[in-house]
Amino acid sequence: METAHKRPNYILIWIYLAVLTAAELALAFELPIKPSTKLALLLFLAIWKALLVGLYFMHLKFEKWNLRMLAIIPIPLALILLFAGMSEHIW
Amino acid sequence: MSQAMAGAMQPPFPAERGIEVYNKKLGMWIFLASEVMFFAALIGSYVILRFGAAGVWAKPGIVLSIQITAFNTFLLICSSVSMVKAYAAIQDGFQDKMKFWLLMTILGGATFVGIQVFEYIHLVEHGFTPAGVREGSHLAELVANGTLPAATMGLYGSTFFTMTGFHGFHVTCGVISMLYLYLFKALPGKYSPQDFSGIEVVGLYWHFVDLVWIILFTIVYLV
Amino acid sequence: MTTVAATAHAAHAQHDDRSFIQKYIFSTDHKIIGIQFLFLTLFFLAIGGLLAMQIRWQLAYPGTPMPGGRFLPETMAPGGVLLPEYYLQLVTMHGTFMIFFAIMLLLVGVYANFLIPLKIGAHDMAFPRINMASFWSAFVSGIIMLASMFVPEGAARAGWTMYVPLSARHDYSGAEFGQEMWSLSIIFFGLSSILGSLNYITTVINNRCAGMTWFRLPLSVWALFITAILGLLAVPVLAGAAIMLLFEQILGTHFFDPSAGGQPILWQHLFWFFGHPEVYILILPAMGIVSELIANGSRKPIFGYHSMVFAICGIAFLGWIVWGHHMFVSGMNPTLGSSFMVSTLLIAVPSAIKVFNWMGTMWRGNLRFHVPMLHAVAFVAMFTIGGLSGIFMAATPVDMFIHDTYFIVAHIHYVLFGGSLFAIFGGIVFWFPKMFGRMMNEGWGKVHFWLTFIFYNATFFPMHIIGMAGHMRRLYDPTIYDFLKPMQPMNVFISISAFLLYGTQIIFFLNFWWSLFKGKKAPQNPWSDNGLEWTTPSPAPHGNWETLPTVYRGPYEFSVPGASEDFIPQNKKLPTDRDPVMAPAASH
Numbered sequence: 001m002e003t004a005h006k007r008p009n010y011i012l013i014w015i016y017l018a019v020l021t022a023a024e025l026a027l028a029f030e031l032p033i034k035p036s037t038k039l040a041l042l043l044f045l046a047i048w049k050a051l052l053v054g055l056y057f058m059h060l061k062f063e064k065w066n067l068r069m070l071a072i073i074p075i076p077l078a079l080i081l082l083f084a085g086m087s088e089h090i091w
Numbered sequence: 092m093s094q095a096m097a098g099a100m101q102p103p104f105p106a107e108r109g110i111e112v113y114n115k116k117l118g119m120w121i122f123l124a125s126e127v128m129f130f131a132a133l134i135g136s137y138v139i140l141r142f143g144a145a146g147v148w149a150k151p152g153i154v155l156s157i158q159i160t161a162f163n164t165f166l167l168i169c170s171s172v173s174m175v176k177a178y179a180a181i182q183d184g185f186q187d188k189m190k191f192w193l194l195m196t197i198l199g200g201a202t203f204v205g206i207q208v209f210e211y212i213h214l215v216e217h218g219f220t221p222a223g224v225r226e227g228s229h230l231a232e233l234v235a236n237g238t239l240p241a242a243t244m245g246l247y248g249s250t251f252f253t254m255t256g257f258h259g260f261h262v263t264c265g266v267i268s269m270l271y272l273y274l275f276k277a278l279p280g281k282y283s284p285q286d287f288s289g290i291e292v293v294g295l296y297w298h299f300v301d302l303v304w305i306i307l308f309t310i311v312y313l314v
Numbered sequence: 315m316t317t318v319a320a321t322a323h324a325a326h327a328q329h330d331d332r333s334f335i336q337k338y339i340f341s342t343d344h345k346i347i348g349i350q351f352l353f354l355t356l357f358f359l360a361i362g363g364l365l366a367m368q369i370r371w372q373l374a375y376p377g378t379p380m381p382g383g384r385f386l387p388e389t390m391a392p393g394g395v396l397l398p399e400y401y402l403q404l405v406t407m408h409g410t411f412m413i414f415f416a417i418m419l420l421l422v423g424v425y426a427n428f429l430i431p432l433k434i435g436a437h438d439m440a441f442p443r444i445n446m447a448s449f450w451s452a453f454v455s456g457i458i459m460l461a462s463m464f465v466p467e468g469a470a471r472a473g474w475t476m477y478v479p480l481s482a483r484h485d486y487s488g489a490e491f492g493q494e495m496w497s498l499s500i501i502f503f504g505l506s507s508i509l510g511s512l513n514y515i516t517t518v519i520n521n522r523c524a525g526m527t528w529f530r531l532p533l534s535v536w537a538l539f540i541t542a543i544l545g546l547l548a549v550p551v552l553a554g555a556a557i558m559l560l561f562e563q564i565l566g567t568h569f570f571d572p573s574a575g576g577q578p579i580l581w582q583h584l585f586w587f588f589g590h591p592e593v594y595i596l597i598l599p600a601m602g603i604v605s606e607l608i609a610n611g612s613r614k615p616i617f618g619y620h621s622m623v624f625a626i627c628g629i630a631f632l633g634w635i636v637w638g639h640h641m642f643v644s645g646m647n648p649t650l651g652s653s654f655m656v657s658t659l660l661i662a663v664p665s666a667i668k669v670f671n672w673m674g675t676m677w678r679g680n681l682r683f684h685v686p687m688l689h690a691v692a693f694v695a696m697f698t699i700g701g702l703s704g705i706f707m708a709a710t711p712v713d714m715f716i717h718d719t720y721f722i723v724a725h726i727h728y729v730l731f732g733g734s735l736f737a738i739f740g741g742i743v744f745w746f747p748k749m750f751g752r753m754m755n756e757g758w759g760k761v762h763f764w765l766t767f768i769f770y771n772a773t774f775f776p777m778h779i780i781g782m783a784g785h786m787r788r789l790y791d792p793t794i795y796d797f798l799k800p801m802q803p804m805n806v807f808i809s810i811s812a813f814l815l816y817g818t819q820i821i822f823f824l825n826f827w828w829s830l831f832k833g834k835k836a837p838q839n840p841w842s843d844n845g846l847e848w849t850t851p852s853p854a855p856h857g858n859w860e861t862l863p864t865v866y867r868g869p870y871e872f873s874v875p876g877a878s879e880d881f882i883p884q885n886k887k888l889p890t891d892r893d894p895v896m897a898p899a900a901s902h
Contacts, residue, residue, distance in 0.1 A: 110519050110520065112520075113520075114440045114441070114516055114520050114521075117440075117516050117519060117520060118440060118441060118444075118512055118513075118516045121511075121512045121515050121516060121546060122508070122512050124546060124547065125508045125511070125512065125546045125547065125549070125550045126550070128546075128547050128548070128550040128551055129550035129551070129553060129554050130554075131550075131551070131554075132550065132551040132553075132554025132555060132558075132584055133554050133557075133558070136554075136558065136569060136580060136584065139577070139580055139583075140569065140575070140576065140577060140580065143577060144575045145575060146575065220566075221561060221565045221566065221567045222565060222566035222567060222568070223568065223574065242574075242575055243575050245567075245568035245571070245574030245575060245576070246568055246569075246574060246575045246576060248567070248568075249561070249567035249568045249569055249576075250569075252565075252567075253557070253558065253561060253567065257557070
């Protein structure tokens with residue numbers, strides 16, 4: 001059950017998403033930055049967009065903590081798999 | 092679109108004991124958890140393969156068209172907005188607005204798939220396949236003159252088509268589901284502010300599909 | 315089936331105007347779906363056993379014509395002598411059928427479906443039609459897998475673990491369609507499993523009846539719930555990996571192809587990331603069933619109910635970070651390997667807690683050794699042996715020697731047969747009356763149990779010994795190695811025991827089928843048990859209850875001092891009980 005809350009301004013979120021996408025495109029092509037920094041920034045922007053969709057469009061911000069837990073649980077598992085696979089090439 | 096205080100934010104149907112989220116919505120969230128793991132396997136493999144590849148990876152924009160895909164990304168985001176507006180509309184009881192926004196979502200999703208199919212055909216014609224670069228194709232020339240790295244094109248093709256292909260498959264399933272709901276539930280007026288679970292649940296799926304694309308677009312096309 | 319239909323029909327209360335097809339073929343009733351899974355899985359159990367018999371023939375008498383071998387095609391067994399290619403298919407398909415289609419579907423498809431709504435006080439699952447879809451996609455998956463044995467070139471043969479590149483390249487394995495059908499079958503199986511999991515999880519969270527709080531849930535429901543979570547999150551990774559394998563096979567992708575930059579070890583990481591939670595999927599429901607059977611047979615509450623729940627959660631939690639112990643000799647990152655050793659040794663602790671708690675339950679109990687209790691006690695002993703051999707494997711330096719030997723095969727079969735399968739047999743006998751309205755024959759049940767127990771130990775215990783001596787697994791002909799020649803008499807002993815073991819199962823199958831039609835009519839609560847399922851008629855009718863029960867106590871109130879009987883059902887209201895305080899209930 002969602003807690004009583006003000007409905008988010010969906011159009012505003014849409015503008016944020018558009019701006020972030022434009023920022024990503026600019027970053028990917030125009031700005032002369034070191035590749036590793038570029039990667040980190042692009043990932044940061046992508047995760048920010050994903051959080052906007054998840055928290056506001058999917059209403060996770062307004063759901064109870066147990067539903068949020070349910071949504072979050074797969075993420076550490078995915079990271080464990082990723083880390084293990086990548087560790088074959090780290091050292 | 093109303094900024095009204097949402098006592099209307101309360102779920103319109105009786106909450107069940109347990110997690111106090113009705114069955115269909117809980118079921119959809121649980122299903123999405125499994126989808127996260129599915130895409131984690133595919134996307135994780137891409138990251139592991141690219142990270143561990145001995146050679147360099149192709150630079151962004153050479154094989155894949157960033158312009159078309161950026162438009163497609165924007166389109167999918169817009170369809171996510173139209174989806175949530177359909178949800179808000181039926182919450183407030185506006186049947187016609189809900190039907191309109193749902194139709195916009197369906198059209199947006201269908202266009203996304205159409206553009207992706209067009210992209211795939213274009214790529215295969217130029218020699219980019221799941222098995223890598225086809226001999227004698229236009230892209231093979233780029234490999235020959237060093238613009239594209241021969242060592243990793245096989246992996247590039249394999250991971251690109253698998254990830255975007257399955258994402259596209261999920262979008263297609265979403266479009267078909269929304270079309271079904273539109274034709275058999277929304278149009279005949281079966282939704283009301285007291286019961287619009289189908290809209291909410293398919294909306295969750297649709298936003299998830301958009302979310303996966305946001306990640307994919309960045310790490311496949313831009314990096 | 316008709317007598318089952320008759321007894322089920324007789325027990326029906328009110329208006330049930332579904333057609334025969336709706337009632338028994340495309341049924342959405344969780345009990346019918348559970349029974350459908352039961353028939354499907356018992357069939358695959360028999361198939362898997364038949365494949366094992368052929369494996370044992372080859373190991374005991376390599377190069378000699380097998381009885382019945384003349385029915386096999388010349389390309390597989392010319393003159394009845396099994397070829398290596400066929401032998402590898404046997405070991406692959408034995409593992410595949412037994413793990414996926416027998417044990418997993420028996421524990422989850424049968425018991426989760428049948429028991430969960432009954433034990434939590436619900437009319438049915440949260441999503442009955444998705445439940446039906448789950449059964450039929452498992453059915454399709456099974457047909458594809460079975461059909462793969464009959465295509466030209468034969469079935470998949472890279473081991474049930476399908477390591478690449480052997481599984482990905484048909485110029486290496488010699489089987490094109492067989493391997494591809496394996497991948498396709500697993501994809502359908504994954505779909506079935508995920509649909510099932512989401513149903514079980516939603517149902518347990520949301521559809522519990524009044525008063526059924528989390529810590530009043532029977533341990534079988536806890537186990538099935540946690541298992542469903544494991545399946546929900548692990549099976550999609552298998553599905554993803556199987557898709558990548560299928561694409562490698564048919565589209566020429568390069569995920570696992572080292573010549574194009576791919577990584578064979580990626581398959582192992584993906585597969586075992588699924589594979590380890592999978593083995594907990596294969597044991598946790600069995601542990602849950604054993605808790606029910608032991609509490610019932612001891613007429614005592616489960617010792618340490620809360621720690622049993624936390625142990626299940628602990629096993630499930632730790633199970634995500636131990637998968638590398640299947641890969642100690644793969645050449646993976648050694649530091650990663652060490653961390654897997656630590657976590658694997660740790661995971662023995664919650665399992666041990668459960669074993670001690672079962673023993674604590676039996677201690678000074680009013681023991682009744684009915685057939686289900688015999689199976690449950692055997693589970694505890696055999697699972698302990700399997701768990702102890704697991705400690706050897708957890709230690710990486712030891713595993714270097716015993717990996718891919720028969721020591722591993724012994725471990726697998728002690729936990730899966732001595733563990734899961736005994737629990738399954740016990741569960742079938744225990745819940746048979748609720749499923750079919752009749753009792754299985756007790757005398758023949760005991761004969762079956764004892765013969766199975768003896769022949770099973772005679773088959774699998776010696777495998778520890780030959781494994782320690784270096785006898786490899788998936789080996790076509792042990793006699794070509796001088797160092798294995800002294801082991802050959804033991805191979806013969808194992809095979810003869812295995813043949814007797816398989817033959818003994820005929821007793822079970824005959825008992826099962828005979829009892830379906832001629833078994834003693836069962837009362838409502840033949841085992842004097844506390845679970846909510848025993849408050850319905852035998853067999854349980856469509857919808858389970860007209861009015862859902864209310865629960866006043868936990869599930870193991872046996873031998874309560876001062877009570878009139880030695881058990882108090884969960885829904886029985888005593889004068890001292892208060893009504894539960896309810897959140898607004900959902901109309902169904």
